Amino acid sequence: MANHGGGAAxxxxxGGRPLPPSSIPAGDQTVWADASPFIEAACNxxxxxxxxxxxxFSLFAAMxxxxxxxxxxxxxxxxxxxxxVEEAIENxxxxxxxxxxxxxxxxxxxxxxxxxxxxxxxxxxxxxxxQTVFSCIYLLRIERTSSHALLHSYCRIxxxxxxxxxxxxxxxxTHEEEDxxxxxxxxxxxxxGDEKCLSILNSVEETISRQLRACKAPSSKxxxxxxxESLQTNPDLEEGYxxxxxxxxxxxxxFYHVLMCLRKPQGRGLELARKHVASCLSELAFIxxxxxxxxxxxxxxxxxDVENSTxxxxxxxxxxxxxxNSKLSAPTPPRAIRLLSWKKAVGYFEKLLHDxxxxxxxxxxxxxxxxxxxxxxxxxxxPDLIARAHLQLLLVQDGKLCxxxxxxxxxxxxxxxxxxxxxxEFQKNEFVVQLGQLVINLLKILCTNSAWQRRKLGxxxxxxxxxxxxxxxxFKREFGEMLNVSIDENVCMKVSKHLLIWAQExxxxxxxxxxxxxxxxxxxxxxxxxxxxxxxxxVFVKLLEKMQMRIAASSDNSRRxxxxxxxxAKDSGRDAGVSSSCLLLQxxxxxxxxxxxxxxxxxxxxxxxxxxxxxNGEEERFIQQFELLQKAQVPEHISYxxxxxxxxxxxxxxxxxxxxxxxxxxxxxxxxxxxxGEPDKLLEVRQLxxxxxxxxxxxxxVNQVGGQDPSLRVSLEFTHHPYFAVAVVKRS
Amino acid sequence: MAAEGAGDGGxxxxxxxVFSPSEIEYVxxxxxxxxxxxxxxxxxxxxxxxxxxxxRYFVYLWPNLTFLAxxxxxxxxxxxxxxxxxxxxFRGYIAMLVVIxxxxxxxxxxxxxxxxxxxxMESGCEEVTLEAEVTNKGALALYGRLGFIRAKRLFxxxxxxxxxxRLKLLFPRPxxxxxxxxxxxxxxxxxxxxx
Numbered sequence: 062m063a064n065h066g067g068g069a070a071x072x073x074x075x076g077g078r079p080l081p082p083s084s085i086p087a088g089d090q091t092v093w094a095d096a097s098p099f100i101e102a103a104c105n106x107x108x109x110x111x112x113x114x115x116x117x118f119s120l121f122a123a124m125x126x127x128x129x130x131x132x133x134x135x136x137x138x139x140x141x142x143x144x145x146v147e148e149a150i151e152n153x154x155x156x157x158x159x160x161x162x163x164x165x166x167x168x169x170x171x172x173x174x175x176x177x178x179x180x181x182x183x184x185x186x187x188x189x190x191x192q193t194v195f196s197c198i199y200l201l202r203i204e205r206t207s208s209h210a211l212l213h214s215y216c217r218i219x220x221x222x223x224x225x226x227x228x229x230x231x232x233x234x235t236h237e238e239e240d241x242x243x244x245x246x247x248x249x250x251x252x253x254g255d256e257k258c259l260s261i262l263n264s265v266e267e268t269i270s271r272q273l274r275a276c277k278a279p280s281s282k283x284x285x286x287x288x289x290e291s292l293q294t295n296p297d298l299e300e301g302y303x304x305x306x307x308x309x310x311x312x313x314x315x316f317y318h319v320l321m322c323l324r325k326p327q328g329r330g331l332e333l334a335r336k337h338v339a340s341c342l343s344e345l346a347f348i349x350x351x352x353x354x355x356x357x358x359x360x361x362x363x364x365x366d367v368e369n370s371t372x373x374x375x376x377x378x379x380x381x382x383x384x385x386n387s388k389l390s391a392p393t394p395p396r397a398i399r400l401l402s403w404k405k406a407v408g409y410f411e412k413l414l415h416d417x418x419x420x421x422x423x424x425x426x427x428x429x430x431x432x433x434x435x436x437x438x439x440x441x442x443x444p445d446l447i448a449r450a451h452l453q454l455l456l457v458q459d460g461k462l463c464x465x466x467x468x469x470x471x472x473x474x475x476x477x478x479x480x481x482x483x484x485x486e487f488q489k490n491e492f493v494v495q496l497g498q499l500v501i502n503l504l505k506i507l508c509t510n511s512a513w514q515r516r517k518l519g520x521x522x523x524x525x526x527x528x529x530x531x532x533x534x535x536f537k538r539e540f541g542e543m544l545n546v547s548i549d550e551n552v553c554m555k556v557s558k559h560l561l562i563w564a565q566e567x568x569x570x571x572x573x574x575x576x577x578x579x580x581x582x583x584x585x586x587x588x589x590x591x592x593x594x595x596x597x598x599x600v601f602v603k604l605l606e607k608m609q610m611r612i613a614a615s616s617d618n619s620r621r622x623x624x625x626x627x628x629x630a631k632d633s634g635r636d637a638g639v640s641s642s643c644l645l646l647q648x649x650x651x652x653x654x655x656x657x658x659x660x661x662x663x664x665x666x667x668x669x670x671x672x673x674x675x676x677n678g679e680e681e682r683f684i685q686q687f688e689l690l691q692k693a694q695v696p697e698h699i700s701y702x703x704x705x706x707x708x709x710x711x712x713x714x715x716x717x718x719x720x721x722x723x724x725x726x727x728x729x730x731x732x733x734x735x736x737x738g739e740p741d742k743l744l745e746v747r748q749l750x751x752x753x754x755x756x757x758x759x760x761x762x763v764n765q766v767g768g769q770d771p772s773l774r775v776s777l778e779f780t781h782h783p784y785f786a787v788a789v790v791k792r793s
Numbered sequence: 794m795a796a797e798g799a800g801d802g803g804x805x806x807x808x809x810x811v812f813s814p815s816e817i818e819y820v821x822x823x824x825x826x827x828x829x830x831x832x833x834x835x836x837x838x839x840x841x842x843x844x845x846x847x848x849r850y851f852v853y854l855w856p857n858l859t860f861l862a863x864x865x866x867x868x869x870x871x872x873x874x875x876x877x878x879x880x881x882x883f884r885g886y887i888a889m890l891v892v893i894x895x896x897x898x899x900x901x902x903x904x905x906x907x908x909x910x911x912x913x914m915e916s917g918c919e920e921v922t923l924e925a926e927v928t929n930k931g932a933l934a935l936y937g938r939l940g941f942i943r944a945k946r947l948f949x950x951x952x953x954x955x956x957x958x959r960l961k962l963l964f965p966r967p968x969x970x971x972x973x974x975x976x977x978x979x980x981x982x983x984x985x986x987x988x
Contacts, residue, residue: 120849123849123850124846124850126846131844186954187949187954398953511946512947513948515945515946582946583927583943584946584958585943586942674940677962677963677965678965681962681965685961686942
C-alpha cells in the first residue's frame with residue numbers, strides 16, 4: 062500500500078480525523094510500504110517483563126529514552142499552534158502595525174513592552190530565554206519591525222540589553238546552577254545595528270517628547286507646532302499615552318547605560334552608573350503610576366485582573382507565542398512556566414536596581430577585610446544573579462582587585478606590611494602567589510548564591526588548611542619553634558609569621574561563614590542547634606585568637622619602626638576598628654557558648670531537642686554536619702567526644718550561673734559607641750542586644766520554673782538575628 | 794527525582810479513608826504485575842515524565858528495595874529505591890515515594906521508607922540519600938524523624954524554581970575502640986580525646 066504516511070489535504074483516516082499532509086512523497090527510487098503487520102509481529106515476540114539487552118542498551122542508558130507521542134516527553138508532538146515563526150507571522154500572529162487605528166496601535170505597543178518586561182524579569186529569575194523574552198515574535202524577526210519606529214527601537218534596546226547581561230554573567234563564570242541562563246540555543250541575540258540602539262531610542266524619545274509638549278501647549282501656541290503629527294488620534298488620551306511611553310523608553314535607556322557603566326574597567330563607571338540607577342528608579346515609578354491610566358482606557362476589552370496580568374492595561378498582548386521555540390531549545394519539551402506578573406516584574410527590577418545602587422556605592426581601594434565585609438553585607442538582601450555577577454566582575458578584573466591592585470599588594474596591606482608589595486621576592490614567593498589565587502577564588506565564591514556558596518566554602522577549607530599547614534612547616538623548618546619569641550630583625554621570619562597567622566585567620570573566617578550560612582539556608586533542625594553553636598563557639602575562639610595574634614604582630618612592628626605621630630593617629634583609628642572587631646567576636650563567642658550550653662541543659666534537664674531516630678544517633682549527625690571542617694582539621698583536635706564532654710554535664714542552674722548572655726550584653730554596651738558612625742554594624746549590634754536579653758530572660762525563666770514542668774514549651778526563633786536564635790518559652 | 798506526596802495530609806478536602814494501621818499490607822516488589830500499580834501511582838502524583846524504562850531500571854536491578862502498600866487489595870503507596878557505589882561510598886538512594894491523598898498522615902510513607910532503609914542497612918550501605926523540595930514540609934518532617942540531615946541546599950533545583958535539600962542519613966560505623974560513651978574517669982586514659 063502506498064502513501065499511508067499521510068494524505069492529501071482533506072483526506073480522512075481512521076476515526077474520521079484528518080490525516081496529516083504527507084511530508085515525504087514517494088519518489089522514483091522509493092515507495093511507501095505499510096510496516097504495521099511487521100511491527101505487530103515483533104511486538105508479540107516479547108512477553109511481559111522481557112526486555113531486549115544490547116551492548117549499548119543497558120537499563121541505565123534506557124532511562125534517557127523518550128516515549129514518542131507522549132506530550133510530556135516529545136517536543137515534536139503538536140499540541141496546537143504554529144509549526145514555525147514564519148507560519149505564525151503569515152497567520153497574523155504579530156501584525157505590523159499592531160493596528161490600523163493609531164490609538165489602538167499605541168495601546169498594543171505598550172502591552173508588548175509591558176509583557177516583554179515581565180518576560181525579562183522571569184528570565185532573570187532563572188527560566189529560559191526561549192520561553193520568555195524570545196517568545197516575542199517581533200524580537201525573533203526584528204527586521205520586520207523597522208517600519209514601526211516605536212516597536213523597533215524598543216525591541217532593539219531590549220535585545221541589546223539581554224545580550225549585555227548574558228555577556229556579563231558568562232564573563233563572571235560563577236558556574237552556579239544557573240548555567241542555563243547563558244544558553245541562547247541559537248536565538249538571534251545580536252544583530253547588525255544593535256550598537257545604534259541608543260540613538261534609535263533617543264530619536265523616538267525626542268519625537269514623543271515633542272508630541273507631549275504639543276498636546277499640553279495652550280491653543281495659541283498649537284498653530285506653530287501643528288506640523289507635528291500627534292502620537293495617536295484621541296486628543297483626550299494624548300498626554301496619558303505620551304507619558305506612558307516616555308517613562309518606558311527612558312527606563313530602557315537608563316538601564317542600558319547602567320549596564321554599560323558597570324562594565325567600565327576598574328570601577329570607573331560606578332558614579333555615573335549610580336546616577337542612571339536613580340533615573341531608572343524614578344522612571345520605574347512613573348511606569349507603575351501609568352497603570353491607572355492604561356487600565357481605565359482599556360476597560361472592558363477582555364482585561365485580566367490586575368494582580369496576575371503581564372501588562373499594565375490588563376490586556377493580553379499580541380505577538381507572543383511560547384511554543385514556537387520549544388523545538389529549538391532541547392530534546393524534551395520545556396516545562397510550562399508561569400511568567401511573573403507585570404506588577405511583580407516591576408518589583409523585581411526595583412529590587413535589582415536597589416542592589417545595583419548598593420554596588421555602585423562600593424568605595425574602591427579598600428582593604429581586603431573591608432571588601433569581604435562589603436560582600437557579606439551585600440548578600441544579606443539576597444541579590445539575584447545579575448547583581449551578584451556584576452559585583453564579582455567589579456571585584457576581580459584582570460587578576461587584580463577591582464582591576465587595580467595586584468593580590469600580593471592586597472595581601473601585604475592585609476598583613477599591615479604595605480612596603481612588602483614593592484619587594485620582588487615577596488611578589489614571587491610561592492605562598493604569596495598561592496594565597497593570591499585563594500583570595501581570588503574566595504571573592505568569586507562569596508558572590509555566588511548562598512546555597513552554592515556554602516558548598517564551595519566547605520570545599521576550599523581544605524585548600525586554606527593545607528596552605529596554613531605548609532606555611533607552618535616551612536616556618537618551623539627555617540626558624541625552628543620560635544613562634545612565641547619576639548621577632549628579630551630577620552625580615553623573612555617576620556613575613557612568614559605574618560603570612561601564617563593571616564592565612565589561619567582567613568581559614569577560620571571561612572569556617573565561621575560556612576557554619577552561619579547553614580542557618581540562613583535552613584540546613585539545621587532544632588535538634589542540631591546545640592552542636593552547631595558549640596562548633597561555632599570553638600571556631601570563633603580560634604578566629605579571635607588569630608586576629609589578636611595578627612594585631613599583636615603588627616603593633617610590634619609599628620612600635621619598633623618608631624612611627625611618626627600622624628601615622629599613629631591613622632593606626633589608632635585602624636586599631637580602634639580592629640579592637641571593635643575583636644569585641645564583636647567576643648560577643649559572638651559568649652552568645653554561641655551560651656546558646657550551646659542552654660540547649661544542652663534543656664536537653665539534659667527537660668529532654669527537649671533530642672534526636673531519637675531508629676537508624677542513627679547524635680554522633681552520626683555530628684560527623685555529617687561537620688564533615689568538611691573535620692576533614693580540613695579546622696580546628697584540630699575537635700571531635701564528637703569533646704562535644705559530649707563539654708555538654709553532657711550542662712544543667713540549667715549552672716548554665717544560668719555562667720552568665721554568658723550578661724557577658725555578651727556588657728560587650729554590646731561598649732560596642733554601641735564604637736560603631737556609632739556605621740549603620741550596618743550598629744544594626745547588628747542592636748540585634749545582638751535583643752538576642753542576649755531575650756535568651757537571658759528565657760534561661761532564667763526555665764531555670765526557675767524547673768526542668769520538670771511538662772507544660773513548658775521552648776521554641777527557637779530567628780526573629781532578631783539571622784543566625785543567633787532566641788529561645789521563646791510558652792505554657793501550652 | 795522527587796520524593797513526593799506522603800506527608801501532612803492536613804486540610805485537604807479529599808475524603809479521608811478510615812482504617813487502622815494493621816489493615817495495611819506491605820509487600821516487596823513481586824514482579825511485572827506490580828509495575829503498572831507503581832507507575833500508576835507515580836504518574837498521577839508527579840509532573841516528572843518517567844518512561845517505563847526508568848521504572849524497570851529500578852525494580853529490575855533492586856527489586857528488594859521497592860515496596861508497595863495495599864489496603865483491601867488496593868495499592869495505596871509505594872517507595873522505589875536503588876543502591877550502589879558512589880565516589881567510594883556504598884550508598885542507597887530513594888528515588889520515588891508516593892502515598893495517595895486519602896491515606897496520608899497515617900505513617901504509611903514512614904513504614905515504606907523504613908523497610909527500604911532496613912534492607913539498605915542490611916546490604917551494607919553506609920548512607921542513604923534523596924532530594925526533596927524545601928517546601929515539602931511533610932517529607933522533610935518524615936525524613937527528619939528518621940535521622941536524615943539536610944546536607945545541602947540546591948538552588949532552583951526544580952524547574953518551577955523551587956530549591957531542594959539533599960537529605961542524607963549516615964549509618965553508624967562499626968566502632969574500632971569502644972562502643973559506649975566513655976565516662977568521665979575513662980576520658981583521662983584516652984589519648985585521642987583529650988580536649
